[in-house]
Amino acid sequence: MTDSDALIPVTVIGGYLGAGKTTLLNHILRNADERIAVLVNDFGDINIDAALVDSADGDTISLANGCICCSMVDGFIGALETVKAQSPSPQRLVVEASGVADPQQIAAYAHMPGLVLDGTIVVVDADQVPKQLRNEYIRDVVEQQLRAADLLVLNKRDLVADADRVSTSIGSISDAPQLSAVNGELPLEVLLGIEVLERDAAPGPVADDRFGTWSESFAEPVDRAELVERLEAQPDSVVRVKGFVRLNDAPELLTIVHRVGERLALSPGGPWDGSDCQLVFVELRSKNSVADVTLVTERG
Numbered sequence: 001m002t003d004s005d006a007l008i009p010v011t012v013i014g015g016y017l018g019a020g021k022t023t024l025l026n027h028i029l030r031n032a033d034e035r036i037a038v039l040v041n042d043f044g045d046i047n048i049d050a051a052l053v054d055s056a057d058g059d060t061i062s063l064a065n066g067c068i069c070c071s072m073v074d075g076f077i078g079a080l081e082t083v084k085a086q087s088p089s090p091q092r093l094v095v096e097a098s099g100v101a102d103p104q105q106i107a108a109y110a111h112m113p114g115l116v117l118d119g120t121i122v123v124v125d126a127d128q129v130p131k132q133l134r135n136e137y138i139r140d141v142v143e144q145q146l147r148a149a150d151l152l153v154l155n156k157r158d159l160v161a162d163a164d165r166v167s168t169s170i171g172s173i174s175d176a177p178q179l180s181a182v183n184g185e186l187p188l189e190v191l192l193g194i195e196v197l198e199r200d201a202a203p204g205p206v207a208d209d210r211f212g213t214w215s216e217s218f219a220e221p222v223d224r225a226e227l228v229e230r231l232e233a234q235p236d237s238v239v240r241v242k243g244f245v246r247l248n249d250a251p252e253l254l255t256i257v258h259r260v261g262e263r264l265a266l267s268p269g270g271p272w273d274g275s276d277c278q279l280v281f282v283e284l285r286s287k288n289s290v291a292d293v294t295l296v297t298e299r300g
Contacts, residue, residue, distance in 0.1 A: 014103025015123035018260030024184030104148035
C-alpha cells in the first residue's frame with residue numbers, strides 16, 4: 001500500500017442556513033457503499049436519518065451501514081484526530097460545515113497528514129438565494145460560500161419557476177459546475193470524487209461570529225397553532241429555526257420543525273423516545289434584535 005492509498009479523502013459540504021446540507025448528507029449516507037465518517041458541530045444541530053442510526057455512545061453515533069458520526073464538541077482538530085484513529089479506518093470523511101462558515105477555510109484542514117481534499121460541495125437554496133444575495137447583512141457570507149465550491153448543488157429546484165435565472169446569477173459569482181436537485185437527490189458518482197478547483201486558503205474559523213445561536217428545550221407537548229404563530233412572528237434577524245417538538249394533538253410522535261426565511265415546515269419525525277425536545281434558533285446579531293422564543297406548552 002502506498003502513502004497515497006492510506007490518505008482519507010475529505011468531502012466538505014457547505015452552504016447557507018437551511019439550504020439542505022443535512023438532507024444531502026443523509027442521501028449520501030443512505031446510498032454509500034463505503035465506510036464514511038461524518039463530522040458535525042454537535043448532534044443537536046443535525047438530523048441524521050433515524051433509520052440509519054444503530055447506536056449512540058458519548059460523542060459518537062454508529063450508523064447501521066458501518067458509518068460513524070462524530071461530534072466536534074471538543075474542537076475541529078480533535079475531531080479530525082479521532083476520525084484518523086478509527087479502526088478500521090474510514091474510507092471517506094464528510095464534514096458538514098456550519099451554515100455560516102466559510103467552507104474553503106474548513107477544506108484547508110484536509111491537507112493535514114493522513115487526509116486529502118476530495119472536493120467542496122456547496123448546497124444552494126434555489127428559492128431563497130436571490131433574496132440572500134440582496135440582503136446587505138448576509139450577502140458577503142453567501143458569496144464567500146459560493147466561491148468556495150468545487151460543485152454547486154442548486155437544491156429545492158421544485159420551488160423555483162425560473163431556475164435558469166437563478167443559475168445565471170450564481171454563475172456570475174462562482175465558476176464551479178452546477179447541478180439542480182430536489183431534496184439533494186443526485187447520483188453519488190457526481191457528488192464524490194469531484195475535481196478540486198484551484199484555491200488559496202489557510203485553515204480558519206468554522207463559523208462567523210456575527211451569528212448567535214440559542215436553544216429551547218422542553219419535555220411537554222406544545223400547542224400547534226401557537227407554535228406556528230410564534231415562529232412565523234420571529235423577527236427577520238432570526239434566519240433559521242430547526243429541531244424537534246411534540247405537538248399536543250400527537251404527543252406520542254416527534255415533529256421536525258424547519259423555518260428558513262419566511263418558509264416554515266412541520267413534518268413527521270417518527271415516534272417519541274421519551275427524551276426532551278429541542279429547537280435551535282440562529283440569529284443575525286448585526287440587527288441587534290432579541291427574539292422571544294418562549295413556547296406555549298399544553299396545560300393540564
